[in-house]
Amino acid sequence: MEQVTPVYILSGFLGSGKTTLLQRLLEHWKALGERPAVVMNELGEVNLDGLLVEQSVPMAELLGGCICCSIRGDLSTELATLMKKESPDVVIIEATGAANPLEIVDGVTETSLYQKVELKGLITVVDAAHLLELYRAQQGQTYRLMQEQIRCASVLVMNKTDRITEAEALEISAVLRKWNAYAPIMPAVRCELPVAELLSQAGGVITEPRPAEAKAGLAAGEAEPVGSPETSAHPTHDHVMAYTHYFKHAVDSHEFEQFVKELPRDVYRAKGIVSFSDTSSRFLFQYAYRESDFMKITPQGEVPDVAVFIGEHFSSGELRHRLLQLEMSAIPRPVKVRRGL
Numbered sequence: 001m002e003q004v005t006p007v008y009i010l011s012g013f014l015g016s017g018k019t020t021l022l023q024r025l026l027e028h029w030k031a032l033g034e035r036p037a038v039v040m041n042e043l044g045e046v047n048l049d050g051l052l053v054e055q056s057v058p059m060a061e062l063l064g065g066c067i068c069c070s071i072r073g074d075l076s077t078e079l080a081t082l083m084k085k086e087s088p089d090v091v092i093i094e095a096t097g098a099a100n101p102l103e104i105v106d107g108v109t110e111t112s113l114y115q116k117v118e119l120k121g122l123i124t125v126v127d128a129a130h131l132l133e134l135y136r137a138q139q140g141q142t143y144r145l146m147q148e149q150i151r152c153a154s155v156l157v158m159n160k161t162d163r164i165t166e167a168e169a170l171e172i173s174a175v176l177r178k179w180n181a182y183a184p185i186m187p188a189v190r191c192e193l194p195v196a197e198l199l200s201q202a203g204g205v206i207t208e209p210r211p212a213e214a215k216a217g218l219a220a221g222e223a224e225p226v227g228s229p230e231t232s233a234h235p236t237h238d239h240v241m242a243y244t245h246y247f248k249h250a251v252d253s254h255e256f257e258q259f260v261k262e263l264p265r266d267v268y269r270a271k272g273i274v275s276f277s278d279t280s281s282r283f284l285f286q287y288a289y290r291e292s293d294f295m296k297i298t299p300q301g302e303v304p305d306v307a308v309f310i311g312e313h314f315s316s317g318e319l320r321h322r323l324l325q326l327e328m329s330a331i332p333r334p335v336k337v338r339r340g341l
């Protein structure tokens, strides 16, 4: 299968340290010989943070508005253009501090409907001192936005710990844990932390079959059972907020509709393009707040069969397993011929 490009969203309130972390991430990828690309969003008309990024890094800029509201549609267009033009190994989206990350998740997953990109994780950088101040006051829009950014994170960087005492660090950790029971918390000063660990903690859903499964399961027509060590040994996959599934086979329309109906409550949004084994058309499906909708489509150009699920802390391993089962059950089996004596 063609390479799927991982995408990370970098969120965090204004001045929390996102650009500082971005620079560390870029250094890390470059040291590994990978080609990162950046999507930067600034509320102003000039991208000042962009000036801090090395010129050799391909960059798309969304200026003069916030990704999550005024220029949301542009995000998926910009991301798709960047992908086509630069074919990066990894993409990082730095949102304005005022953005609601869930809207950005929506923009990225929109792109995965027609480009092979996969949202790997949402990193939220928290200014520990600022959060403490707001937490003590317990009010204001900033406070609520910060809370939202923390709630959706797959990993939390508790930055600027040089500005708080040890006792305050414990207090802030408890607040973060209360708002987000799943994301690992990494304390840091100037976002100095083990980047490889940060990225692995950020979650990431495996879309490629693991070698053992490809050999044994899929080839022999049997997917691994849910809860087997293979699926359950990845606890970090269970708090991701988006799971992207690229189909290798068509699925039965009735079984797929049933699967969508039975989606866990924690999945509140899903969308995708699927081919059904029992009809010749392709369908665009939408699912939001327990209602689904299927529309016949004829996509222009090459578009993969893909489904994206967005929610909070659902088990992506289980969804993946169910989808693989659907794919397997729709593959026509060879007819067994009994040989007479």
Ligand SMILES: Nc1nc2c(ncn2[C@@H]2O[C@H](COP(=O)(O)OP(=O)(O)OP(=O)(O)O)[C@@H](O)[C@H]2O)c(=O)[nH]1
Residues within 6 Å of the ligand: 012, 013, 014, 015, 016, 017, 018, 019, 020, 021, 049, 096, 097, 159, 160, 161, 162, 163, 188, 189, 190, 191
């Ligand atoms: N004291 C202290 N300052 C820090 C730390 N990390 C970053 N800073 C400073 O905080 C300021 C803001 O950092 P940035 O990385 O630009 O933050 P940002 O989230 O990208 O800011 P916006 O683009 O405005 O949203 C800069 O002056 C940094 O040098 C830290 O751990 N401690």
